[in-house]
Amino acid sequence: MTQERRVDHEAAREAAREAARLLSFGLRPRLVPARDVDYRDLVRRYLRDSEFAALTRAVADGLGLVVLDVSERAGIVPAGAEDSAFAMRLGDYARRAGGEHRAADRLLHALAQLAVAALAYPRPADLTDASYVGRVSVHGVDAFVRETCRLLAERAAGEDLTVDPPLDAPQLEAAWRLYARRASTGTTRDARRLSGSTTGIVARAMNVLVDAGCLVLVGDDAGGTFRTTPRYQVQVRELAADAAFEELLALGVVTVTDGAGTVRVVVDEPVLLDAPAAQVPSARVAADV
Structure with missing residues (x-):
């Protein structure tokens, strides 16, 4: 593997990690970007970087989550799909x-x-x-x-x-x-x-x-x-x-x-x-x- 490909793969893995990290912030419902610098920076990256936004939605989809909205006020708001482990059931x-x-x-x-x-x-x-x-x-x-x-x-x-x-x-x-x-x-x-x-x-x-x-x-x-x-x-x-x-x-x-x-x-x-x-x-x- 060439050095250039290795760098590309490392960058892709880091982007995926950051996308998952952003979703993890969203799964802490009382946390808002105004109270966490890392969360705020990831939200801003999502809003300005369409590729990172698409990657975040893809990671969410793989986890059985749907991204309802992303804003600097609310942060990222994920919801569990109907058959997801994150869906709130009656029990x-x-x-x-x-x-x-x-x-x-x-x-x-x-x-x-x-x-x-x-x-x-x-x-x-x-x-x-x-x-x-x-x-x-x-x-x-x-x-x-x-x-x-x-x-x-x-x-x-x-x-x-x-x-x-x-x-x-x-x-x-x-x-x-x-x-x-x-x-x-x-x-x-x-x-x-x-x-x-x-x-x-x-x-x-x-x-x-x-x-x-x-x-x-x-x-x-x-x-x-x-x-x-x-x-x-x-x-x-x-x-x-x-x-x-x-x-x-x-x-x-x-x-x-x-x-x-x-x-x-x-x-x-x-x-x-x-x-x-x-x-x-x-x-x-x-x-x-």
């Missing part, structure tokens, strides 16, 4: 979220995750604005889902609500009856939040998102208030084409009250804090999320 989610995770609870967790995403990014523009930061709370998400339940109950007026919906019913309609029947709050003997209550389920679902680098806890008010991360924005963009997500937004339960991205849940009665009349965009009362 993995159950272990992260805690609780018994019977079939009914799994459905409620899915609804909670869907509601968090819809509240965090209620407008299509929010998903493409890199400067947008959503804020969501446990009580706000619970209020949002319960208002959704009320609207779906109106839609189903005249049906027998004591039986399960047909298999071909819209996805949300298959879940709202379970949520509406579940207690919103409750505490254990040692004053911990009851895990089977809807606020308990929402809180656990949001804690999973914290562990995944999608949300950051910013306060304990309203059962726990969180802000979104750039990584979550990327992942919700992928979710936005989901039929259940579109159906949830189409109900019109959320409304944006100002240009700063403040999101409120529109409900019939105040659930958290009454908003001043001048800030309420509709005839109904708005509760801060």
Whole structure:
């Protein structure tokens, strides 16, 4: 082997190693390029070097990963393909979220995750604005889902609500009856939040998102208030084409009250804090999320 070929092979191996290293950074969901110089440099290399970017995607494909996005704010955001060792399966989610995770609870967790995403990014523009930061709370998400339940109950007026919906019913309609029947709050003997209550389920679902680098806890008010991360924005963009997500937004339960991205849940009665009349965009009362 000539010296030139040896150098080329060494350069190729080094590039592959760096591509794998970049992916390893992306698999640490709470790490962002701003906090690690090596990570930042590799992200910049990906963005400016098309060959390195293609190599990184090829390495990801071989590992069963899909690169959803790469930016200096979010870093590299990989996701596991359906049959990948990196895909989060129901059992993995159950272990992260805690609780018994019977079939009914799994459905409620899915609804909670869907509601968090819809509240965090209620407008299509929010998903493409890199400067947008959503804020969501446990009580706000619970209020949002319960208002959704009320609207779906109106839609189903005249049906027998004591039986399960047909298999071909819209996805949300298959879940709202379970949520509406579940207690919103409750505490254990040692004053911990009851895990089977809807606020308990929402809180656990949001804690999973914290562990995944999608949300950051910013306060304990309203059962726990969180802000979104750039990584979550990327992942919700992928979710936005989901039929259940579109159906949830189409109900019109959320409304944006100002240009700063403040999101409120529109409900019939105040659930958290009454908003001043001048800030309420509709005839109904708005509760801060």
